[in-house]
Amino acid sequence: MSVVQQRSERVEVAERHGVAAPVWWLVFRREFIDLWTGGRVLLLLILFSLVMSVTSALRELESSLSLIPPVEMAFLTILSGISFGLFVGMVIGADSISGERERATLEPLLLTPAKPRQIVFGKFLAAMSPWPVTFLLTIPYVVVLAHGDNVVQEGLLLGALLGGLLAIAFTGFGMLVSIWAKSNRASLFASLVVYLVFLIPTQWPGSAQKGDLGYLIQQFNPLQASSEFLEKVLVNNRTVAEKMPYMLAAIFAAVGVVAVLFLYAAPRLRLDRDASRSRLPRPGRVASVLLVAGATLALVATPATRAQAAVATAPVHGLQISVDLEYKTVSAGDEVEFNTVVTNAGAAASPPMNVAMNIVKTGKGEPVDPEDWSPERTQQVASLAPGETSELTWTVEAILEGDYMVYMTVLPQPTGPNATSQPVSSSGIHLTVKSFAKSNPGGVLPVAIGTPVALMAIALVPIVRRRRAKDQAPQDES
Structure with a gap:
């Protein structure tokens, strides 16, 4: 039965019941059924569960050896779920138009009274349908690897939000490529290359992500920005409001791709791919423009070197700072809370002050970024009268052993602008951080084994039903 006949029958049934089903809903329903009963989505989900099971088992093994804190394993698992979930949507989107052209199933769909934008919208919703399932499959892995850490709720909520935005962006991009690609193979290849271009920077070591260019990439790469956002909020205790600029990359990517897809590309959907892309500039020109724009941004982001004039230091007498903690031994992941007291022991009122916290690793090792250890690195103190004090509370989360x-x-x-001041430091707090002690090293195995097996069992159901239907057909004819 052709697509036109199927749609006509559905419209007649809807009219008998007094309800006219929207065209986009009919397209979505058809695509949804084909995706989930044809086996493509289930096959990708089985692959996803196998990847998550293997990586979770390896993380559990690595944690047993190097004692990684559970909050970091939860963050990595959420990030893996997001990365693979949007990949599934992008692959389906990249096949949605170019694949139907090659299978000769797009022409009957375009011959229906449906508008091209309605067709694209229905296909887009169907291509997005695997994302919620992939994220639901991620939840058991996160819960098991977090070992009861209270970061699970916040991590899953932020992961669902960021993952949804990224899934919209990458699925829509896959459909854009599918509309304009010469073949289905070219569409899938181009989408995969773009996915790797965005994914690879997230795997760079931390030292390669520093500097002006590194921070520029973090801000504009939606995958890298989302990874940075989740890590700073979940692992390093930063606030959502403070790291909101990193979320803007995912928001702009989703809004921009959807706008181009439905406002420009969808109305120009044609059976001939050259007609769909007739007004587009040549790929070489686009690449040149992007290259020039990227170089310009990199140059603008690099600050010019400025000479600093020597300025005499004006000491501020009478300021003192003390802490109520001298030393402490904790495990990785524990929080340390202490108080400081700033006192003006001078004869005159002090100027306003900033109190900053600094952390230095003794001995060899990578330098410590205090922002990763405390949600509040600096606090302000107003002017103090002679003899007046100000008490501040600080929290440090021990992240690494040492x-x-x-x-x-x-x-x-x-x-004034031509003056400076003399900082005043407190005595040090000797913080000894021990490795995180594992509590449930084998808890991931039931989830790692059970999830792929359950998905394989579900995938066998439509196969068995189709075989039974084929066996039943000859008996009915006889």
Whole structure:
């Protein structure tokens, strides 16, 4: 039965019941049934569960050896679920138009009274349908690897939000490529290349992501920005409001791709791919424009070197700072809370001040970024009268094993643009961080084994039903 006949029958049934089904709904329903009963989505989900099971088991093994904190394993698992979930949507989107052209099933669909934008919208919703399932499959892995850490709820909520935005962006991009590609193979290849271009920077070591160019890539790459956002909020205790600029990349990517897809590409959908892309600039020109724009952004982001004039230091007498903790031994992932007291022991009122926290690793090792260890690195103190004090509370989360010195510095506000001030430091806090002690090393195995097996069993159901239908057909004819 052709697509036109199927749609006519559905419209007649809807009219008998007094309800006219929207055309996009009919397209979505057809695509949804084909995806989920044809085996393509189930095959990708089985592959997804196998990848998640293997990586979860390896993380559990690595954690047993190097004692990775559970919050970091939960973050990595959520990121893996997002990365593979949007990949599934992009692959389906890349096949949605160019694949139907090659299978000669697009022409009957275009001959219906449906508008091209309605067709694209229905296909887009169907291509998005695997994303919620992939994220639901991620939840058991996150819960098991988190070992009861309270980060699970916040991590899953933020992961669902960011993953949904990225799935919209990459699925829509796959459909854009599918509309304009010469063949289905070219569509899938181009989508995969773009996916790898965005994914590879997320695998760079931390030292390669520093500097002006590294931070520029983090801001504009939606995958890298989302990874940075989740890591800072979940692992490093930063606030959502503070790291909101990193979420803007995913928001702009989703909005931009959807706008181009439905406002420009969808109305120009044609059976001939050359007609669909007739007004597009040549790929070479587009690549040149993108190259020039990228180079310009990189140059603008690189600050010019400026000479600094030597300025005499004006000491501020009478300021003192003390801490109520001298040393402490904790495990990785534990929180350390302490208080500081700033005192003006001078005879005159002090200027306004900033109190900054600094963390230094004793001995060899990578330098410590205090922002990763504390949600609040600096606090402000107003002007203090002679003899007046100000008490501040600080929280540090021990992330990595080793010996560290934590010290506080009071930075009085300079009196003008051509003046400076003398910082005042406190005594150090000797922080000894031990490895995280595992509590449930084998808990991931039931989930790692059970999830792929359950999906394989579900995938066998339509296969068995089709075989029974074929066996039943000859008996009915006889």
